Every structure is written in structure tokens, then in C-alpha cells.
Amino acid sequence: MRKKTTKTPGSFSAPKTSGSTKTPRSFLARIIPGLTSLTRRGPSGWMVTLGIAIVLGLVVMTAVSPFVVPHDPILYHGPLRSPPSLEFPMGTTDLGQDMLSRVMMGGLIMLQVAALSVFICFLIGVPLGLFSSYVGGNFDKTVSLVIDAVYAFPGLVLAIAIAAVLGSGVINMAISIAVVYIPSYYRIVRSQVLSIKELTYVEAARSIGAKWHTVLYRYIFPNVVPSIVTVLTVNFADAVLTAAGLTFIGLGVSVDVPDWGYDLTNGRKLLTSGAWWVITFPGIMIILLALGFTFIGEGLSELLNPKLER
Amino acid sequence: MLETIILSDVLLLERVQKLSEIVRVENLKKYFPVQKSVLEQLLSRKKSYVKAVDNLTFSIRKKEIFTLAGESGCGKTTTGRVLLRLTEPTSGGIYFKGEDITRLKGERLRLLRRKMQVIFQDPYASLNPRMRVGDAIGHPLEIHGLARQEEKTKAVLEVLAKVGLTPPEQFIDLYPLHLSGGQRQRVALARSIILKPEFMVADEPVSMIDVSLRTTIIDLLLSFRNELGLTYLFVTHDLAVAKYISDRIAIMYLGKIVEIGTKQEIFSTPMHPYTQALLSAIPVPDPERKRKAMELKGEVPSAINVPTGCRFHPRCPFAEKKCITEEAELLPVTPTHSVACHQK
Amino acid sequence: MPLLKIDSLDVEYRTNRGRIRAVEDVSFSLEKGEVLGLAGESGSGKSTLGLSIIRLVPSPGVIVRGSIEIDGTDIVKLPEDKMRLLRGGKVAYIFQDPMTSLNPVKKVGAHFVEMMQTHEPDLEKKVAIERTEKILKDLRIPSERIDDYPHQFSGGMRQRIMIGLAIALNPDLVIADEPTTALDVIVQAKILDLLASLRDRYGMGLILISHDLSIILERCDKIIVMYGGSMVEYAPNAELHKNPIHPYTQALLQSIPNIELSEQKLSAIPGSPPNMLNPPKGCSFGPRCPYAKEQCRMKPSLIDVGNDHFVRCFATGESAEVE
Numbered sequence: 001m002r003k004k005t006t007k008t009p010g011s012f013s014a015p016k017t018s019g020s021t022k023t024p025r026s027f028l029a030r031i032i033p034g035l036t037s038l039t040r041r042g043p044s045g046w047m048v049t050l051g052i053a054i055v056l057g058l059v060v061m062t063a064v065s066p067f068v069v070p071h072d073p074i075l076y077h078g079p080l081r082s083p084p085s086l087e088f089p090m091g092t093t094d095l096g097q098d099m100l101s102r103v104m105m106g107g108l109i110m111l112q113v114a115a116l117s118v119f120i121c122f123l124i125g126v127p128l129g130l131f132s133s134y135v136g137g138n139f140d141k142t143v144s145l146v147i148d149a150v151y152a153f154p155g156l157v158l159a160i161a162i163a164a165v166l167g168s169g170v171i172n173m174a175i176s177i178a179v180v181y182i183p184s185y186y187r188i189v190r191s192q193v194l195s196i197k198e199l200t201y202v203e204a205a206r207s208i209g210a211k212w213h214t215v216l217y218r219y220i221f222p223n224v225v226p227s228i229v230t231v232l233t234v235n236f237a238d239a240v241l242t243a244a245g246l247t248f249i250g251l252g253v254s255v256d257v258p259d260w261g262y263d264l265t266n267g268r269k270l271l272t273s274g275a276w277w278v279i280t281f282p283g284i285m286i287i288l289l290a291l292g293f294t295f296i297g298e299g300l301s302e303l304l305n306p307k308l309e310r
Numbered sequence: 311m312l313e314t315i316i317l318s319d320v321l322l323l324e325r326v327q328k329l330s331e332i333v334r335v336e337n338l339k340k341y342f343p344v345q346k347s348v349l350e351q352l353l354s355r356k357k358s359y360v361k362a363v364d365n366l367t368f369s370i371r372k373k374e375i376f377t378l379a380g381e382s383g384c385g386k387t388t389t390g391r392v393l394l395r396l397t398e399p400t401s402g403g404i405y406f407k408g409e410d411i412t413r414l415k416g417e418r419l420r421l422l423r424r425k426m427q428v429i430f431q432d433p434y435a436s437l438n439p440r441m442r443v444g445d446a447i448g449h450p451l452e453i454h455g456l457a458r459q460e461e462k463t464k465a466v467l468e469v470l471a472k473v474g475l476t477p478p479e480q481f482i483d484l485y486p487l488h489l490s491g492g493q494r495q496r497v498a499l500a501r502s503i504i505l506k507p508e509f510m511v512a513d514e515p516v517s518m519i520d521v522s523l524r525t526t527i528i529d530l531l532l533s534f535r536n537e538l539g540l541t542y543l544f545v546t547h548d549l550a551v552a553k554y555i556s557d558r559i560a561i562m563y564l565g566k567i568v569e570i571g572t573k574q575e576i577f578s579t580p581m582h583p584y585t586q587a588l589l590s591a592i593p594v595p596d597p598e599r600k601r602k603a604m605e606l607k608g609e610v611p612s613a614i615n616v617p618t619g620c621r622f623h624p625r626c627p628f629a630e631k632k633c634i635t636e637e638a639e640l641l642p643v644t645p646t647h648s649v650a651c652h653q654k
Numbered sequence: 655m656p657l658l659k660i661d662s663l664d665v666e667y668r669t670n671r672g673r674i675r676a677v678e679d680v681s682f683s684l685e686k687g688e689v690l691g692l693a694g695e696s697g698s699g700k701s702t703l704g705l706s707i708i709r710l711v712p713s714p715g716v717i718v719r720g721s722i723e724i725d726g727t728d729i730v731k732l733p734e735d736k737m738r739l740l741r742g743g744k745v746a747y748i749f750q751d752p753m754t755s756l757n758p759v760k761k762v763g764a765h766f767v768e769m770m771q772t773h774e775p776d777l778e779k780k781v782a783i784e785r786t787e788k789i790l791k792d793l794r795i796p797s798e799r800i801d802d803y804p805h806q807f808s809g810g811m812r813q814r815i816m817i818g819l820a821i822a823l824n825p826d827l828v829i830a831d832e833p834t835t836a837l838d839v840i841v842q843a844k845i846l847d848l849l850a851s852l853r854d855r856y857g858m859g860l861i862l863i864s865h866d867l868s869i870i871l872e873r874c875d876k877i878i879v880m881y882g883g884s885m886v887e888y889a890p891n892a893e894l895h896k897n898p899i900h901p902y903t904q905a906l907l908q909s910i911p912n913i914e915l916s917e918q919k920l921s922a923i924p925g926s927p928p929n930m931l932n933p934p935k936g937c938s939f940g941p942r943c944p945y946a947k948e949q950c951r952m953k954p955s956l957i958d959v960g961n962d963h964f965v966r967c968f969a970t971g972e973s974a975e976v977e
Contacts, residue, residue: 042670200435203396208450208501209423218449222440381838490926491696520695521865525909525922547838550868550911554920577913591843592913593868597891599914603843609808610838 044302051233051295058107058289065104073101073258081275091277093263094270103281106260107289109170109253114239116174117181118232124178125185126228132186133193134216144190151183159242163251170253173246177239188231192224233297237290244286260286319645332541333393333509334369338402340385340392344614360613362388364565366402367640370509370543373535377544377552380562381588383610386545389562390511393543394428395419406509424454427507431514433494437486443470444482447501454505469500473530492523496530503534510534513545528555549592553577558646561585564613564621567640571647581649583626620652628653655726656683657826657859658707663720665699665706674930676702676715678883681956684859684876686826689850691874691891692863693906697927698880700863704829707861708747709737724827743773746820750832752812756804762815763800766822773823785822792855793818793848810841814848821852829861834869846873867910871895876962879903882928882938885956889963899965902939937967945969 071077076096077088084091090099132143150158162176196202197220205219246252247261248268260282267279341359363385370376378386392399395411404412406426414422430436437446448466451457457465463482470478473496486494495515502510512531516524532555534540546552552559553573560570561582569582580586587604606625611617617624623633630652638650665677677699684690692700705711707722709729721728724745729737741747749755756765766786771777787797793814804812813833820828830849834842846869853860864870870877877894879887879902887900898904905923912918925942928934934941936951943950949968956966 201438209420522923525920591840593872595868595871
């Protein structure tokens with residue numbers, strides 16, 4: 001016989017979750033406690049925090065630079081090709097430009113190109129992957145074939161080829177890099193969708209009468225996002241390096257804007273004459289930026305796919 | 311003489327049943343084509359199929375709990391999914407309140423979804439991990455444009471209380487990961503009944519839930535039948551649960567119904583050897599009782615190579631010559647109890 | 655000397671979200687030839703207990719306290735190389751899922767031969783194969799199939815192979831963790847019959863872990879009921895069935911359908927299993943117990959109620975000492 005209890009059993013009410021159950025809707029309000037809690041999540045949390053710190057630092061430096069730069073980076077101020085000194089802490093170029101100012105402002109192009117290319121990739125690669133794998137059939141087979149063909153090309157070679165056709169400029173650089181990376185997004189999204197598609201909750205969505213686009217948008221896509229985030233950050237890192245590479249070969253931007261990639265090219269020429277500072281400092285910056293994104297990506301992928309705990 | 315009386319009883323009963331039936335399945339077949347490698351395709355042109363559901367006929371009365379029972383691979387889950395048009399039948403008819411639903415498409419099919427709902431087996435897989443409980447339960451209302459914001463919230467709170475998740479306000483903003491298996495299953499139930507369906511397919515709803523919590527879920531299902539007038543197709547491999555909840559039971563083997571009858575008939579006077587073997591294999595939680603388990607040879611064959619004649623004959627201890635060559639028809643022994651066996 | 659003697663065993667999982675007391679203060683002993691049933695639901699700690707007997711608790715699990723004596727030797731502090739000799743040889747474990755426990759690229763016969771040769775390095779391959787064929791016969795598997803791969807067998811046969819691997823080296827103690835959960839009821843009965851016949855033939859001690867109380871009650875000599883990591887009741891089979899004392903055991907018995915009874919009123923246990931990251935203070939069953947009192951905020955200790963029957967509950971009646 002069922003026993004009637006007068007008291008409500010304790011654990012029958014809603015479970016206590018760590019932190020508030022009502023997740024605040026404001027983006028910033030979510031990020032900040034999230035960031036600090038990241039460091040508590042072990043070595044990968046530290047990696048992500050470090051990566052964010054590096055990237056944020058470089059972005060802030062670039063943003064703030066026009067106002068705090070000691071000299072105008074383009075004008076010829078100092079002695080030609082002079083090593084780091086008190087007045088010019090990072091030395092000068094062969095045209096007498098201050099390296100410190102050039103380094104502080106030189107990230108602008110690179111960041112723009114990287115951000116824009118990632119944006120294009122995301123806009124094209126993700127919906128294409130979602131739609132193609134959900135629909136399946138011959139459409140999916142055809143699209144995958146084309147994407148695989150693009151993917152088969154060595155990235156830098158393809159980027160160079162496209163950039164050569166399109167010409168220089170931020171947008172064109174971004175496009176050529178984007179084309180190289182769309183296949184990565186497509187493949188990751190597609191493999192995720194193919195497995196999620198078979199899961200019960202997707203079938204449940206169909207059983208309550210959801211139309212195909214609702215199923216894709218509200219049931220499949222949100223569960224694909226974690227895997228995209230990691231590709232995104234690694235993509236950023238690689239885009240930075242590719243942009244540097246393109247400028248290095250001369251397919252980048254014009255001379256009158258300070259740019260790390262340009263200084264790399266220039267600095268290489270100057271190496272033979274012993275002026276090591278022109279290539280070194282921009283080079284370090286590029287490495288730092290790429291490293292920052294890589295840390296974020298690697299750390300995130302550890303965090304989002306944690307080892308199983310009982 | 312006796313046979314004539316029984317036959318006319320059967321016809322009368324069928325006539326009465328037709329008036330109150332809500333779901334009817336006729337000669338339902340679901341065959342899955344088998345993928346062959348290129349070499350296999352070259353060697354033989356013949357297509358082979360997994361005959362998951364092979365010529366099923368049955369009907370379910372309003373407010374009845376009709377159970378499809380059998381071991382894994384017998385086709386019971388597939389039958390449930392075909393009934394709901396979650397996968398398309400190969401052939402045969404499915405009738406909901408007299409209307410053939412096999413051809414429905416688009417908007418009319420979506421309207422049907424409001425009346426025919428489902429609850430799945432795995433509570434850990436049937437909820438979208440990125441959707442809050444409140445949103446998930448309210449989503450059906452949104453899809454069918456049935457309620458605006460406040461009405462939707464009110465309906466969600468109401469249905470949460472109905473499935474026993476109280477206080478409902480505390481559950482609305484949670485994600486599935488905050489809930490236990492039993493709680494998730496209740497959320498899934500809430501989602502299914504918010505549209506006030508008339509018919510529900512319950513696919514092993516308690517087999518992945520802790521034993522001490524099963525009765526709660528089962529009682530919930532029963533209460534919905536009593537209070538909301540829901541009719542159920544209950545799919546399970548656990549005959550003990552089937553005994554507790556069912557009105558009528560159909561035992562399936564390799565895609566066919568081998569016996570069908572009321573709960574009493576199946577458990578007190580099982581006629582098909584497979585049913586008898588199944589019942590004798592169920593563990594009884596009583597150390598005093600000496601159980602005599604019926605020995606069955608071999609294991610369930612693959613549904614691709616279905617045995618000839620009566621599909622059960624390779625394992626049947628009573629098999630005779632006829633059983634190897636001729637399929638057995640499902641024939642009534644009493645007005646409510648039918649068996650597919652040559653020897654009954 | 656008992657075959658297995660466990661004393662005050664505590665096992666914890668040290669995760670980065672906190673400590674989980676998976677097994678708390680478990681003590682019992684098992685003689686050779688006895689079948690002990692570990693009954694409990696998810697989170698009760700029964701699997702962790704089974705794994706700790708063979709020292710295979712996955713990290714971040716740690717045996718924190720207590721002793722596990724197999725034939726007199728405490729294995730908790732045993733060095734790993736000595737423990738490896740015990741595994742398979744003296745204590746064997748049958749895992750739950752036969753689908754993933756066998757190596758898909760290794761022939762079934764090779765599984766046996768390799769295992770035998772690991773424990774007896776001088777064993778000739780011919781002899782090993784002979785022994786394997788004998789075991790397959792015991793398992794009712796045709797010996798021609800010794801060269802087949804795991805995927806060519808059905809689920810039931812694979813589980814039989816797992817059982818065969820477990821008894822191949824003639825262990826004294828076999829732990830079967832949910833051996834039939836993934837199997838259908840007819841195959842389940844055959845597997846349990848096989849285990850029983852092997853026990854009769856070879857006389858080993860058997861620990862059967864299952865959430866299905868019906869199986870436990872049908873097949874085991876002694877039963878331990880676990881809840882939230884603790885042993886809440888221990889009794890011989892008939893005694894437990896006739897006289898369940900712990901409220902959880904009583905409720906559990908009333909919630910499982912018995913196919914032999916004509917009319918059965920099943921009752922449910924309100925609430926849900928405890929969150930092991932944040933367990934209830936005192937008796938783990940307290941929040942769900944219809945008889946809970948103020949006292950239950952302390953941890954009850956195991957009380958002997960006679961007939962080899964032990965209960966961990968304050969409601970056992972008279973004076974109950976708090977540990």
C-alpha cells in the first residue's frame with residue numbers, strides 16, 4: 001500500500017546547481033564570471049585564459065596605438081637603419097621609420113584580414129555544411145566532392161593563387177584566405193550534423209511537428225556550435241600566418257600602412273646588412289598573435305570535450 | 311456447431327471494436343533494404359531486405375493500453391515508429407480514427423502530430439541538451455502557433471505540475487543536464503502531452519530508468535489514460551511491466567505477431583510456444599519458487615534470413631513437418647485470443 | 655578463512671568538481687562456493703565496489719580506507735605487478751557490455767590463448783588451444799568457431815565468451831557486473847543458468863551485481879542492498895525476502911512487478927537517487943524515507959538483527975548506537 005507522507009521529500013524539488021539557475025541574459029555579465037571560473041578548470045582553463053589575455057592585449061595595443069605612438073610610423077624620423085636605442089627602442093628601418101611605432105600599429109591590417117576571413121568562412125561554410133548534410137542525397141554528395149577538391153589544395157598555394165588573381169587589399173586577402181578555410185568548417189559541421197541527425201531528440205523534434213528549418217536551427221545547430229568554436233580559433237591563428245605570408249610575397253597591402261607582414265619582407269632584405277631588429281620584432285608579434293589564438297582553441301577543445309568522469 | 315458460435319461472436323466483437331477503435335493497422339510491412347558491397351552486388355542481383363515488420367494487422371480501442379511485446383529485433387519499436395510516420399511504411403494501411411494516414415503530407419501530417427505523440431526510451435537522448443526545460447516543453451505550442459508568450463508559460467507550468475515536477479517555476483529554466491533520468495523522462499512526457507494528444511506510442515519508457523522510479527512514470531501514464539482519455543501503444547521487452555500496465559498484449563517474433571490477447575489470457579493461458587518460453591524465462595523475485603524454464607534451441611535468427619514456414623520452427627520444441635513449409639496464420643481461439651501456430 | 659573479506663571500505667572519486675564518496679564503510683565476507691548478490695540502482699556504488707575488489711577502479715577513483723582480503727592477502731596495498739597476477743588467475747571480472755569488451759580484430763580463440771600464456775609463460779600453444787576448446791564446450795559454443803571474430807557472434811554468445819574468459823584460469827572468485835543487462839530475457843536466463851552450473855562444477859565464489867532485484871532474489875544465496883554508496887541491508891536470500899527491514903529494501907521490493915502475482919499494487923519511492931557530489935547529511939536514504947526522524951541526520955551504523963541479517967537504519971527498533 002502506498003504510504004502517505006506528510007513531509008515533502010527533500011530531493012524531490014529542483015536540484016541546486018552551482019551558481020544561479022537563472023542564467024543572466026547579458027553577454028558581459030556572463031563572460032566575466034565565466035572567465036574567472038575558467039582558471040579553476042585545470043591546465044586547459046589556464047591555456048584559454050592566457051590565450052585570451054594575449055589576443056586581447058594585442059588588440060588593445062593596436063586599437064590604442066594611434067593615440068600613444070611616439071612617432072608617426074610612416075614618416076622618416078630617425079637615423080637610417082639604426083639599432084635599438086633609447087630614442088628608438090626597437091630601432092629604425094632603412095628609411096628611418098621608428099620600429100616601435102610600426103610594431104604597435106602594424107597589427108591592424110592583420111587583425112582585420114583575419115577577422116574578415118573568419119567571418120566569411122563562418123557565413124558560408126557553416127550554413128552550407130548544415131544544409132548539405134541534413135538534406136543528404138546527391139546534393140550532399142556533389143557539394144562534398146567540390147569541397148574536398150578545394151580542401152586537397154595546399155592552403156598557402158591556393159591562397160597565393162587567388163590573391164594573385166584578385167589583387168591586393170584587405171578584402172581580397174580576406175577572401176583568398178576564406179576560400180582556403182571554408183572546407184574545414186564544412187567538414188567539421190557536416191560530421192557533427194551527420195551524427196546528431198540520428199539522435200533521439202532530433203527525432204523528437206520531428207515528432208512534435210517541427211519543420212525542417214526549425215529542426216536545423218534550434219535542435220541541430222546549437223549542438224554543433226562547440227565544435228565550430230575550436231575551428232574558429234585555430235582558423236584565426238592560421239589566417240594571421242597566411243596573411244603574413246601573403247604580404248611577405250608581396251601580395252598583401254600597399255606600402256603606406258604599417259604592417260607586420262610588410263616589415264617581415266623588408267626586414268629579410270635588411271638581415272644581410274646586420275639589421276636584425278626590423279624582422280625580429282614584427283615576427284615576434286605575429287607569433288604571439290597566432291599563439292594566442294592557438295591557446296584559446298586548444299584549451300577550448302580540451303574544456304568542451306572533457307575526459308569522462310564518473 | 312461450437313465453431314460457428316465462436317465465429318459469429320468474433321464477427322460481432324469485431325463490429326463493436328470497429329466502432330470504438332482509434333488506431334488500426336492493416337497488413338503493415340516495413341522492409342529495410344540491405345546495403346550490399348560492390349562485390350556482393352555483382353555476384354547476385356537479388357535484393358535482400360531486413361523484414362522488420364512483416365504483415366501486421368491489429369487495432370487499438372479508445373483508452374486502451376495495447377502492448378507490443380517481444381525481444382529486441384522483433385520489430386516492435388519499428389512498428390511504433392511507422393505508426394507515427396517517423397519512418398515510412400513499405401506497404402499496408404494505418405488508420406487513425408478511420409482515416410488512412412499513410413499518404414498524409416506537409417501541413418496535414420503536421421496536424422496529425424498534434425494528435426499522435428511519442429515518448430522515447432532513452433531519457434538522456436530525447437531532450438535537446440541546449441534547450442531549457444521550459445522552452446523544450448513549450449516548443450510544440452510554438453510550432454503549431456497555439457499560444458502566445460503568457461499563455462505558453464502558463465501551459466508549461468500546468469503540464470510540469472501534472473507530471474509531478476513541482477514547484478514548476480524552479481524547473482523552467484533548467485537544462486537537461488541538471489536533471490536525473492527520471493526527471494528527464496517526465497519532461498519528455500510533459501512535452502508530449504502539452505498538445506493534448508489522443509494517442510501515444512510509449513517506446514520502452516521505463517527500461518532505462520531506475521527500478522524504484524519506474525512505478526511513478528507508469529502511474530503517470532495510467533493517470534493520463536484515466537484523466538485525459540489517452541490511448542497507448544506500449545512497446546516493451548519487459549513482460550512484467552507489460553503485465554502491470556496493459557489491457558491487451560501482442561507478442562511479436564521476427565516481425566510477426568505470434569499471439570494476441572487480453573492480459574489475463576496471455577499470462578494465464580499462453581498458447582504459442584514462444585510466449586510460453588518467454589514467460590518461463592522471466593526472473594521471479596522469490597527464492598522459494600522453483601522455476602521451470604522452457605528450453606529453446608539456438609538464438610533469434612537475423613531478420614534478413616527469415617526461416618521458411620513458421621519463422622519460429624527452428625527453435626520450437628513442438629515443431630512438425632508442416633511448420634517448416636507453411637506459415638501459420640493468426641487465428642482466433644477465443645473471441646479475444648488469437649494464436650499463429652499450426653498446432654493450436 | 656573466507657575467500658573474500660572486506661572491512662570498512664571507502665572509495666572516492668576525486669573529480670575537479672568535488673569528491674564523490676562512491677563506496678562508504680562496506681564490510682562483508684564471502685566463502686568459496688557462495689553466490690552473493692549486490693543489488694542497487696544507479697549511483698549506489700555497486701559497480702565501484704565490484705571494480706575495487708579487482709583493483710580496477712578507473713581514475714580519478716581511489717581506495718581511501720579499508721581492506722580487501724582475498725584468501726588472507728590484503729590487495730589494497732599490493733604492488734601492481736603482483737595484482738596483475740591475481741587478475742584472471744584468482745579473481746576474474748565479467749564486464750557489463752559484451753559488445754565492446756572483446757577485441758574486434760582478434761579471433762576468439764586468440765583471446766583465450768593469449769590470456770593463458772600471459773599467466774603461464776611456458777604454456778605450449780597446442781595445450782592452450784586444447785584447453786580453450788574444452789572451455790568452449792562448457793559454454794555450449796561449437797568448437798569450430800574458435801577461429802571466428804567477435805562480430806560474428808550474437809550478443810548472448812559474446813557474453814558467454816566473456817564468461818569463458820573469466821573462468822578460463824579457474825579463478826576462486828568471479829565478479830559479474832550486470833552480466834545480462836544488455837541481453838534479452840530468454841538469453842538472460844541461459845546465461846544465469848550457465849553461471850550457476852559453472853559455480854556448481856568449479857565451486858568458485860560468485861558476486862552478482864545487478865540493478866534487477868528479481869535476478870538477485872532468484873539466484874543468490876546472500877544479498878547486499880546498496881544505496882548512495884552504503885550497505886543498507888545484508889541478509890541471506892530467504893530472510894531478506896521474508897523479512898526486509900530497511901525502508902529502502904521494503905520499498906524496492908514493493909516496486910518490482912512480480913509476474914506470478916495476479917493482482918499487484920506497485921508503489922513508487924518518491925524523490926530521486928541522491929546527488930553524490932552533494933549527498934544528504936546522515937543516512938543517505940533519509941530524504942526519501944517515510945520513517946525518517948531527527949536522528950536520521952546522523953549516519954546509522956550496521957546493526958545485527960540475528961539470522962545473519964544486518965541493517966543500517968535507526969528505525970530498526972530499539973537502541974541503535976551511533977558510530
